[in-house]
Amino acid sequence: MDLNRDQLLVAYRKMRTIRSFEEKLGELVAAGKMGGFMHLYTGEEAVAVGVCAHLSDDDIVTSTHRGHGHCIAKGVDVAGMMAELFGRATGICKGKGGSMHIADLDRGMLGANGIVGAGIPLATGAGLSAKLRRTGHVAVAFFGDGASNQGSFHESLNMAANWKLPVLYVVENNGFGEFTPTEFVIPVKDIAVRATSYGMKSLIADGMDFFDVFEKTDEALDHCRRGEGPVLLECKTYRFGGHFVGDPLVYRSKEEAEDWIQNHDPLDGFENHVIEAGLVDTDDLRRIDHEVREILEAAVTAAEAAPFPDLSELTTDVYGEATR
Amino acid sequence: MDLNRDQLLVAYRKMRTIRSFEEKLGELVAAGKMGGFMHLYTGEEAVAVGVCAHLSDDDIVTSTHRGHGHCIAKGVDVAGMMAELFGRATGICKGKGGSMHIADLDRGMLGANGIVGAGIPLATGAGLSAKLRRTGHVAVAFFGDGASNQGSFHESLNMAANWKLPVLYVVENNGFGEFTPTEFVIPVKDIAVRATSYGMKSLIADGMDFFDVFEKTDEALDHCRRGEGPVLLECKTYRFGGHFVGDPLVYRSKEEAEDWIQNHDPLDGFENHVIEAGLVDTDDLRRIDHEVREILEAAVTAAEAAPFPDLSELTTDVYGEATR
Amino acid sequence: MSRILTFGAAINEAIYIAMKSDPSVILMGEDVAGGGNRDGDGIDEMGGVLGTTKGLVKHFPDRVLDTPISEMGLMGTGVGAAATGMRPIVELMFMDFLGTCLDPLLNQASKLRYMLGGKARIPLTVRTVSGAGMQAAAQHSQSLYWITTGIPGLKTVIPSNPADAKGLLLAAIRDDDPVIFCEPKLVLGSKGEVPEGDYEIPIGKANLVREGGDVTLIGFGGTVSICLKAAKQLAAEDGIEADVLDLRSLQPLDEEAILATLSRTGRVVIVDESTPRCSIATDIAALCVDRGFDFLEAPVKRVTAPHGPVPFSRPLEQAYIPSAASVIAAVRAQG
């Protein structure tokens, strides 16, 4: 399945937006302008963008504590996201959710999630809903290697396989759960083998390669949409930064990190491929880089100028109607 | 590994004791002499006895809601068990625990468990304790096919494999979880394949054949005791009676049940084998049958004559010392 | 028109009406069909471990789903389906199993609307059997509604009779917020008049089931009949006429109804089947000594289970459960 120029530029724009958005957040937190627990997606852009390139607003995505990339890939407005992270009333969640709960149902983004593994059953339920309502839509659960050790992973995949739900389970294996290397806590090399327990189809993709993720996702979603059941897609990737902003990174080797950053950057890989293949011009990419920077600057300016939520918001949106 | 005559008679006595104990309970509940939720082990005797024949009082076993068989196989006193089920002060748990919590730490029996899947991490902890204290002992978790769908199964097996704990996970696949056939809720034929997710050794045994269970357990425990990590042992078995006493059994075919009961009774199979092989005489077995009946009659008589716990027991044993 | 139905039959009827009137309503849980929905000679379904949902799978074969024994996945799936267009009824067989599936309620269902700035709605109903009385012992007899009541974003209701069970369940299913619906063992077997047809009982309103004026007995679920029994005996033996208030809903709590009866009687005894700490009973006592302070004429007494697990032994279990005798003793202790 080939992508035309426009599609390629859209994909690049999304990856670049994620990269620049996260870099900007890093600066803002360092400058003390932003608070909370902030987990950046830098380095893993190809996974979210490669998968979401196949999704519409009606396909549901559930995410993790590291959710900005999934939001942007799913088309959530970055100005609303930025305002949310500033805790402003204009935030996409009125400033109530923050980084770990950023969401936009209008874009089929059911939310980042502060509870590791909790998004997996939520996506399973969205898949059940799609199947029962015969909408033809799919649900995608993004989660990490660490989350694959949660009971919710086991229970959800078993139910989905049992009911042949149209759910794609994307495990982003970035080699670490917080500070603990994956091989310390998972005795198998490929998390994809865990699909065996449920008689489920599985695939492995190079999570640093947009094109590989894109194609494996295409194959996986075909399977889901044909009604043949869920798929477990393992994307091998790497977290360029720390677990959270401020992580001193004492627990991993600088050499290892440098190698990934220098030789496996998904944006570099994408650019090299499309330029060599003559699919787009460098100018197009630089223009996008520039536009993205401007959009983000504007988002920051607008967010900083926006008001905080009124204190009455403390107890609104707890229930649908006025109950206590 | 061959069993001598005494060992064979011990094994038979235990299987017969389980069978007669459960049949007695069925009568007592039907007669309204006993209350509570009662889950009988009838038909699955070879599993508990075949496995526990390899264990000492210092090896820890965790069980399920269907725990009488595991208790008897582990050497728990039937008089104390009977008194417990009558809710008497002389019960093995002072009448406080009942059928779903029957236990005896002196025999390494950490308890039946009313929460499906909850015994699995407890056994894992016992295995960790044995490993850290270098006792050379093992832990065994008995649980059902239904329990293998619980998150606690996934989390525990992963941890045990990761730390190479001396734990034997015995899944008693009796084809049903309550009233729901296993194939309705598990999309794979053999639960043993789930070991793949943890790089764990697995074995499958004919749970109706004491000798097969005994040998597979021998192989599995060798592996555990050599420090090579846990093993998942699937025993294919069948529940002769209902899920609980009083189950109308409308949800399974009579033919299926009859075939198992007529042609796969573990006690018949054991008897045919040892008699044909001339290892023991029929008289020995009948003598045991008779002795077991008398022991159980005496247990019932003693239990019915025993006092109920004093009402002051309501709030004792909640904490170690006198705290509220 | 109304007939005599058991508590369970009233629940079954409510689910039938809800599923019939709204295709987005589904019923999920362990053995809710119970091996049903199959062909094969002599194969029938159980309809739940207590038979409460029997027959529903025949009417709605695609919407009554037997699930694996996977409460975390089951509950989380229910939340995900609720967030995306369905109105799931999830059966948690016994409330004690909350320990295996709390996160989807504590951190997802209850908070999604808020975390998303009001843009999500989670029309989820959780049906669960609570309380002691069947010698089901420590892990199958707990009254854990105090946990769901304490979690902002959840609603918790607990009917005391079949008619209320039907009306409250219909209201719960159609509520756009997650509602925990408790089915207390003490009344699960009881029978009573149940109106036919489709009706709802509003969530958040208590029901004054007896007017006395001398003292207020507050109960809910299985303790309402205990309060009524005690009230009868108090009238006969002490000439004390008791108000009896059936809370029906634990969250929202009908504070006005509680204060109204307190203002008449000045005396309150709360009868709560759960353990004493951090309970509905202490909540009501706290309300009385705050907003109701000026009305108080006597100590507020709480009749609850002791601070301990539910024992198996029959006499111990009977002593564990609040009784009319203990309620009467509490009233007399108020002097």
Place this chain on the structure above:
Amino acid sequence: MSRILTFGAAINEAIYIAMKSDPSVILMGEDVAGGGNRDGDGIDEMGGVLGTTKGLVKHFPDRVLDTPISEMGLMGTGVGAAATGMRPIVELMFMDFLGTCLDPLLNQASKLRYMLGGKARIPLTVRTVSGAGMQAAAQHSQSLYWITTGIPGLKTVIPSNPADAKGLLLAAIRDDDPVIFCEPKLVLGSKGEVPEGDYEIPIGKANLVREGGDVTLIGFGGTVSICLKAAKQLAAEDGIEADVLDLRSLQPLDEEAILATLSRTGRVVIVDESTPRCSIATDIAALCVDRGFDFLEAPVKRVTAPHGPVPFSRPLEQAYIPSAASVIAAVRAQG
């Protein structure tokens, strides 16, 4: 001799002393070593997400265990190890994660001793960070000690300063019952005098940290300093001298200490960081209006978080947390 230590350093010291003095003590949790216990150039461990357990893996390489992200398995494994000869300290990184591992606490650790007729003991300690204050939002900021307090068979303690943290943690680790040890974010960064060496603070005893006599302010964990601040201001602005009681232990609850100060002041304001329903605050109010009825001179006021999730936005989060101003307002409202 004592020095100034942070709350976290006091906890680290307590764990070190406990592990040094008893080989059966182990520390398990996600990232408690934090990628440590490895050779390799420039590889060091994090010692927990907040660095609290840093260094311990170097002293006790076999007894400080990084676990998978599997709270149910982790907690259940801790219970099983505790039942078979170990004295595990399990770290539950944030108390909000109780939703993923409640069963081993609700139905196993808390009930095994009772269900086994007194023959089991579960010397398990669960360390967990509770409360708001770091903009960690709805799923990383809850004060759920009301849940563990309400479960019979568990004990729950919550220190308000570094010295208490060390002494209460040592007592918890050596207690033969499961103890939940809360580390409130509001004080986690605070510093204070901490005695050297091995000492325990008894579980179940409250600490009167200020004697006033006009009104009683009851706090615990992060709200004690709020009470003290309010007390100071009340003395200065209203000439009201407040008793301030630090509960230290939520279960067992030191009822006598509460009644003793109430008997002197006749007025109580409880300051609880958690949400209001089924809370420690309502428990204490219920105690006051029952056993303390004759002492009461004013309504018992509760200063708590609102009945809602913890918001992310800084000003909202600040308004969510009880403040000295709200405590003072409550005292003045008592008239």
